[in-house]
Amino acid sequence: MSEKQENNSVPFYPDHLKSEAKVALGVGILVILTGVLGLFFPVGLGAPADPMDTPLHVKPEWYFLFLYQLLRFIPKTIGAITPVIIVLLLAIWPILDSKPDQTKKPIRVRILVSIVVLLIIIGLTIWGEVS
C-alpha cells in the first residue's frame, strides 16, 4: 500500500462487495419491475415511418431536447458546432484546470457552475417539452 493505512476501513471482500451487491440488487429489482410494468403498459409505437408525410411537431429524445430548443434561437451553423465545442471543451477541461485544490473554494464554485448549467439545461428541456 502506497498510502498510509486508514484507520476506518473495511475489507473489500466480503464487506464492501456485500454492500455493492445490495446496491446492484436494488437496481436489478427496479429493472425487473420496469419489465413487469412493460407487460401491462408496453412502450408502444407511433405510426409507421412515411417520408412523404412530415409531422407538425418533431421532437428528439429528452436528452437532446435542450440542444434542439437552443437551436431555435441561434443560427444553424453556430448551433451545429455548439455541441462539438462543448464536447471538445469537456475533453480538454483537465488541461485548462489542472491545479490541485488547496481550499474548499473551487469546489463551491464548481458546485455553483454545475447548478447553473443544470438549471439552464432543465429549463430548456421543459421549455422544449411544453412548446
Added chain:
Amino acid sequence: MKSVYRKIFLVIISICVLLFSAAMVHSYTAERPEISSQGEIDQQIYLAPIKPEDDTCIQCHVDETFTNIWTPTVRWVLFGAAGIFFLFGFARSASVWRSREAWVPIPKRISLYLDDRFQLSDFLKPILSKPVPDWQRRWWYCLGGLTFFLFIVQGITGIMLAFYYKPTPAEAYASILFIENEVLLGSAIRMIHHWSANGMIVMACAHMLRVFIMGAYKPPRELNWISGVALFVMTLGFGFTGYLLPWDQRAYWATTVGTEIAGGIPVIGELALVFLRTGWSITGLTLSRFFALHILILPLITVTSMGMHFLMVRKQGIMKPL
C-alpha cells in the same frame, strides 16, 4: 478395495444411463396410433412428442396454440434434476463413509482445482483483501458502477431484442410489433431496454457531475476524464442510433432533424450528413448503418474504452476529497 466400489458405482450409473436413453429413444421411435380429434392430441401430448417430419406447424409452437414441444424438455429437466440430486447425495455419502473425512464443498473443490493450475489466489488476494476506507463507502461513488450495471442490462436485453428485430424498412416496424405482441415477455424486454437507456444517460450525467464537482479530473487523472467523455459521447450515440430502429414516424423525423443538425457543421457538415444517412436522404441503407453502429461498432468501442477507464481507476485509485 476403493477401486471395487468405484467399478460397481460406474456399472450402476452406466446401466441407469443406458436404460434412460433407451426409454427416450423408444418414446421417440415407437409406433404412434392415428390421431383423429383434438382430445386425442391432448392425450398424445403427454405420451411422446410428435416426430419433426409429422409436425407441420412450427409457428404453432411459438404462438402457443400447440405446446407439446415443451413436454419432453420439462420431463428431462424434472427427472434429470431428481437424478442428479440423488446421485450427488449417494456419491457424497459414499465418499464420507469411505474416507472418514469431512466432505469438501463443490465450490471449494472448484477453487482448489483452478488455484492448483493457475495460482489465482496470488493474483486475487491483493485485490480482495485491499481495505476500503469509510470515505469511499458513500453513495456518490457508486454512480459510475451503476452506469456500468445498466450497460450490462442494455447488452443482455439488446441481444434478446436482436433475435427478433429485422433491420429493413419493410420489416423493422412489423418486427417490433411482433416483439411487443407475440414474443414471450417481449414487451417486458423492450420496456427494460427503453428505460435502462434513459437510466444509463441519467447515471452517466450524475457520475460526470460528481467527478467534476470533486475535481477528480485533475492530473494525474486527466486521461481517465477524457476516456469518460468519450464514453459519454458513445452513450449519446447509442441513444441517437437506437432511436431510428423502430422505424416509426417519430424515429424517422427525429433522425432527419438530428442528421440535419450534423449537416450544419461548417466544412465537414455535408460529409457527416452523407456518412450518417448513407446518401442524401434516410433510406433502408441508413437503417442498416444505424443498426450496425448500434449493435456492433459502438458496443466494441464502448467496451474497449470502459476497460481502459476501469484499469486507470484501478491503478490510480479514487481521489480523496479535501
